[in-house]
Amino acid sequence: MVTQRNTWQRERVRDALAGARGFVSAQSLHAALRDDNTGIGLATVYRALAGLAASGEADSLQSPEGEALYRACSMTGHHHHLICRSCGLTIEIEATAVEQWARETAARHGFRDAEHVVDIFGLCESCAAKQS
Amino acid sequence: MVTQRNTWQRERVRDALAGARGFVSAQSLHAALRDDNTGIGLATVYRALAGLAASGEADSLQSPEGEALYRACSMTGHHHHLICRSCGLTIEIEATAVEQWARETAARHGFRDAEHVVDIFGLCESCAAKQS
């Protein structure tokens, strides 16, 4: 395993990520840390996030707007997300049945080394209430 | 419904999209049309693709590299994709079981207006053979 030093910047990124309720962009994460008087650089945030994603501590996905979104990963192994499209609240879900369906579908069409993306977007209870 | 004029540029984009075996980026689509002596502009390709996606004639998704990928949509209604990560071959699949699972999962957590993303990436048979 590659070396991974323990700098206060990485701590802050890790903390900010853990404190976020849902997926956050590198940009907004940097903006938030900026506002906390930390002189942290944008590049550092990107590098820290890439490191966290590589080591499995964070999850990443592409937003429809073209940004990369990150979130602290609590569940070990493979899992999926239920995401509120309004407030960003994210719930990690297991999908054993879907896993199997994906494997079978890939196999039926002769595909190998199949990976899959399964995410559900919706309005969480509180956001749905607000919008009523 | 908004007006949608019938220009040769849009025809070419539509044709190129229909002729592609899988998802293609706006950039490569433009490059391909460029090579066919058409003086089509990059902005026009983007605008045409946005229009096709808006009218449901095309599907779009974000590649992990941050590009927007498009594909002609043959199946009506909601569907998912099985995509070769090497050659881009795309197979449209139905996933009734997954649809239901997604609805149930969303409902169980109090989410409303749930949509979902379900795509499988892998190596298709011929690409797997080539790589052996």
Place this chain on the structure above:
DNA sequence: TTAGGTGCAAAACCTTTGCACACAG
């Protein structure tokens, strides 16, 4: 005619990279 489309180039955007300096180990 005329509202909308097109091309070009510039701008906006997110992300990566080069480099000198700082710092954890």
Place this chain on the structure above:
DNA sequence: CTGTGTGCAAAGGTTTTGCACCTAA
């Protein structure tokens, strides 16, 4: 010390936008 990490700024990439001209209806 020494090899990494950092900050800054510049560069790289994709996508959008402004504007004058063009064109389908």
